[in-house]
Amino acid sequence: MSGGPAVRVSIESSCEKQVQEVSLDGTETYVPPLSMSQNLAKLAQRIDFSQGSDSDEEGTEAESRELEWTKQEQEEDEGTVKFQPSLWPWDSVRNNLRSALTEMCVLHDVLSIVKEKKYMALDPVSQDPAVTKTPQVFQLISKKKSLATAAQILLKGAEKLSKSVAENQENRRQRDFNSELLRLRSQWKLRKVGDKILGDLSYRSAGSLFPHQGTFEVIKNTDIDLDKKIPEDHCPLNVQIPSDLEGSAYIKVSIQKQAPDIGDLGTVNLFRRQPKTKPGSQAWHLKLEAAQNVLLCKEIFAQLSREAVQIKSQIPHIVVKNQIISQPFPGLQLSISLCHSTGEKKNQRASPEKTKPDDHLYVLEHNLHQLIREFHKQTLSSVVMPHPASAPFGHKRLRLAGPMAYDKAEINALQQSEGLLEKIIKQAKHIFLRSRTARTIDSLASRIEDPQIQAHWSNINDVYESSVKVLITSQGYEQICKSIQLQLNIGVEQIRVVHRDGRVITLSHQEQELQDFLLSQMSQHQIHAVQQLAKVMGWHVLSFSNHVGHGPIESIGNASAITVASPNGEYAISVRNGPESGCKVLVQFPRSQAKDLPKSDVVQDAKWNYLRGLYKEVHWSRMEGKNFVYKMELLMAALTPCP
Amino acid sequence: MATQRVLPQSKETLLQNYNKRLKDDIRSILDNFTEIIKTAKVDDETQVSRATQAEQDHYEMHVRAANIVRAGESLMKLVSDLKQFLILNDFPSVNEAISQRNQQLRSLQEECDKKLISLRDEIAIDLYELEEEYYSSRYK
Numbered sequence: 001m002s003g004g005p006a007v008r009v010s011i012e013s014s015c016e017k018q019v020q021e022v023s024l025d026g027t028e029t030y031v032p033p034l035s036m037s038q039n040l041a042k043l044a045q046r047i048d049f050s051q052g053s054d055s056d057e058e059g060t061e062a063e064s065r066e067l068e069w070t071k072q073e074q075e076e077d078e079g080t081v082k083f084q085p086s087l088w089p090w091d092s093v094r095n096n097l098r099s100a101l102t103e104m105c106v107l108h109d110v111l112s113i114v115k116e117k118k119y120m121a122l123d124p125v126s127q128d129p130a131v132t133k134t135p136q137v138f139q140l141i142s143k144k145k146s147l148a149t150a151a152q153i154l155l156k157g158a159e160k161l162s163k164s165v166a167e168n169q170e171n172r173r174q175r176d177f178n179s180e181l182l183r184l185r186s187q188w189k190l191r192k193v194g195d196k197i198l199g200d201l202s203y204r205s206a207g208s209l210f211p212h213q214g215t216f217e218v219i220k221n222t223d224i225d226l227d228k229k230i231p232e233d234h235c236p237l238n239v240q241i242p243s244d245l246e247g248s249a250y251i252k253v254s255i256q257k258q259a260p261d262i263g264d265l266g267t268v269n270l271f272r273r274q275p276k277t278k279p280g281s282q283a284w285h286l287k288l289e290a291a292q293n294v295l296l297c298k299e300i301f302a303q304l305s306r307e308a309v310q311i312k313s314q315i316p317h318i319v320v321k322n323q324i325i326s327q328p329f330p331g332l333q334l335s336i337s338l339c340h341s342t343g344e345k346k347n348q349r350a351s352p353e354k355t356k357p358d359d360h361l362y363v364l365e366h367n368l369h370q371l372i373r374e375f376h377k378q379t380l381s382s383v384v385m386p387h388p389a390s391a392p393f394g395h396k397r398l399r400l401a402g403p404m405a406y407d408k409a410e411i412n413a414l415q416q417s418e419g420l421l422e423k424i425i426k427q428a429k430h431i432f433l434r435s436r437t438a439r440t441i442d443s444l445a446s447r448i449e450d451p452q453i454q455a456h457w458s459n460i461n462d463v464y465e466s467s468v469k470v471l472i473t474s475q476g477y478e479q480i481c482k483s484i485q486l487q488l489n490i491g492v493e494q495i496r497v498v499h500r501d502g503r504v505i506t507l508s509h510q511e512q513e514l515q516d517f518l519l520s521q522m523s524q525h526q527i528h529a530v531q532q533l534a535k536v537m538g539w540h541v542l543s544f545s546n547h548v549g550h551g552p553i554e555s556i557g558n559a560s561a562i563t564v565a566s567p568n569g570e571y572a573i574s575v576r577n578g579p580e581s582g583c584k585v586l587v588q589f590p591r592s593q594a595k596d597l598p599k600s601d602v603v604q605d606a607k608w609n610y611l612r613g614l615y616k617e618v619h620w621s622r623m624e625g626k627n628f629v630y631k632m633e634l635l636m637a638a639l640t641p642c643p
Numbered sequence: 644m645a646t647q648r649v650l651p652q653s654k655e656t657l658l659q660n661y662n663k664r665l666k667d668d669i670r671s672i673l674d675n676f677t678e679i680i681k682t683a684k685v686d687d688e689t690q691v692s693r694a695t696q697a698e699q700d701h702y703e704m705h706v707r708a709a710n711i712v713r714a715g716e717s718l719m720k721l722v723s724d725l726k727q728f729l730i731l732n733d734f735p736s737v738n739e740a741i742s743q744r745n746q747q748l749r750s751l752q753e754e755c756d757k758k759l760i761s762l763r764d765e766i767a768i769d770l771y772e773l774e775e776e777y778y779s780s781r782y783k
Contacts, residue, residue: 147679160716161719181727185731187740192727192731475779
């Protein structure tokens with residue numbers, strides 16, 4: 001197919017002209033046949049040059065190919081001849097061909113020049129890497145590095161977070177701040193102020209009016225090395241209590257007497273033990289409880305000292321520093337003191353304290369705590385209780401005062417309310433009186449063996465009242481000698497004695513009064529015993545008197561006397577018993593047995609022999625028998641004639 | 644529990660504040676991460692010199708990574724704050740704890756009272772006998 005540049009192009013015209021139009025007269029107008037150049041131009045316009053010319057080098061070849069192609073086209077499209085108006089039909093072909101030619105010429109020139117190597121040598125251009133490639137590589141490296149550092153930071157942060165989470169999970173088994181806080185919250189009042197968590201350990205919500213703030217701060221305990229093993233007792237939560245509530249405090253109530261006869265009034269020797277750590281409780285809990293206790297003690301003491309100053313009493317109460325001194329009875333001193341020791345001092349002082357006898361009145365200390373709580377409750381209930389807006393909500397009995405027409409004294413009695421100090425002094429008085437009564441009875445019982453004294457203390461007591469039952473009996477004759485049974489009601493200021501027959505005697509707090517009373521009762525008991533014995537022995541009671549009006553005057557009470565006669569009336573025994581003078585027993589013999597009786601001229605008749613004779617005193621101390629009633633029984637038996 | 648408790652104003656704002664902190668932190672994490680990714684792209688056109696740009700990018704990534712970590716830690720703090728808030732303001736559970744404790748203490752008190760009374764009775768009986776024995780003995 002290839003050949004020289006001159007390619008023969010054979011062009012044939014169509015055999016028949018095409019009819020353009022048929023006129024009305026029947027004449028056909030033919031389309032004038034295209035000239036050769038016109039036809040070529042028309043065909044050439046249909047050629048897509050960009051498709052055909054694939055390489056510049058083969059320009060001529062392509063040209064020939066194109067021409068050939070156009071020829072084929074021309075042959076194909078022979079049937080459908082189109083008229084394409086074109087100003088310069090070969091224009092695009094020419095242009096393309098020309099530019100192709102130009103390119104080819106240039107290429108040819110260049111190639112020839114290069115080939116010759118005479119004028120010009122082709123060298124590869126050394127491209128500078130710093131200028132084009134390097135910035136991007138540099139950038140890439142730097143970005144990579146930056147990303148690596150950023151990733152490292154992120155990883156480090158993530159590691160830290162996961163570590164803390166794992167730690168939390170591990171801690172959860174033991175102790176964790178939040179669970180501790182929850183436990184704390186369930187037992188104490190907490191609130192958040194700013195960043196701090198503050199708690200309240202005052203008794204204000206329970207009705208206390210003490211102005212102390214009583215706030216503590218909850219601190220997260222973070223001063224522990226995370227890498228080291230956490231000790232078992234480590235608590236992540238700590239509390240900080242006000243410095244004035246640190247340590248431990250207690251109220252000490254004691255009674256001192258100038259004379260030493262009072263002995264130890266402290267009921268039991270209870271050593272103050274260090275509070276033992278309960279297994280379930282936390283360190284903070286103990287700390288808070290101790291602080292609360294300090295606060296309560298302070299409140300009690302403040303209340304007591306305020307009352308001590310306000311109350312007018314005959315002997316003024318003295319408030320010195322942390323001690324209140326009062327005199328409930330003459331010669332007796334009640335001291336209430338607030339002992340507050342901080343932790344360090346306590347350890348030093350602990351050892352001498354144990355050796356020292358404890359003179360605490362624990363009961364009173366306990367009662368003080370109870371009283372202040374009662375006081376709290378009172379204020380709380382009076383505040384909270386719904387009440388009419390128009391008037392204060394007074395006492396119920398006071399509201400009844402109008403309808404019941406109370407007089408002034410009764411209303412005064414209603415309105416009187418006792419303070420803490422008064423109550424505690426009353427209690428102290430009662431305790432003192434009670435212990436003194438017990439001591440009096442016991443000392444009498446040990447001093448006097450005949451008759452016996454038995455005391456039975458009642459187990460049902462009040463803080464202001466307790467009772468003891470005193471029985472005076474004779475040993476071995478308990479069943480027949482039950483005459484003296486005394487009920488001693490020990491109050492605050494006085495002792496009321498209730499006899500078996502219902503008589504009531506009121507004794508003051510003086511020890512001597514009770515002692516004297518008991519002595520006189522004992523002496524009466526002996527006479528009563530003789531009376532009972534006479535009944536059992538079949539003797540007749542001739543006379544009986546609890547209070548004999550003649551004879552020597554006793555300094556304590558009165559002497560009592562009895563006269564009994566033997567069953568057949570021959571003998572008579574007369575007993576006189578005084579609390580101080582002791583007993584005196586006389587036996588009267590029948591006249592017939594009296595040998596030394598002077599014969600009377602007047603009384604000659606034998607019947608007068610049945611008259612009573614003279615009295616003779618019995619040497620009572622020389623009588624056989626272990627006690628008075630036994631001796632009396634023996635005497636009576638001896639004087640009773642055998643049947 | 645359908646009843647929505649009415650919270651006081653300060654609590655309301657506090658809770659909203661927590662919500663805001665949560666959203667802020669999460670957005671901060673997301674934004675910073677996106678920015679890091681954006682900065683990681685290598686582009687040729689820069690106004691400043693390559694070294695400066697690199698340094699700036701390095702620094703920016705550094706800061707942004709640190710920001711992500713900070714936001715994460717802040718979220719942890721938020722969690723702990725929320726826990727604390729719940730613990731401190733969960734009054735129903737506190738009330739429950741109080742009533743439970745109350746009940747517990749009451750039963751303890753009852754038990755103690757019972758024991759004390761029985762102890763007192765026993766001692767009273769023994770004391771009566773002992774007193775009788777003591778006062779009729781010779782060793783007083």
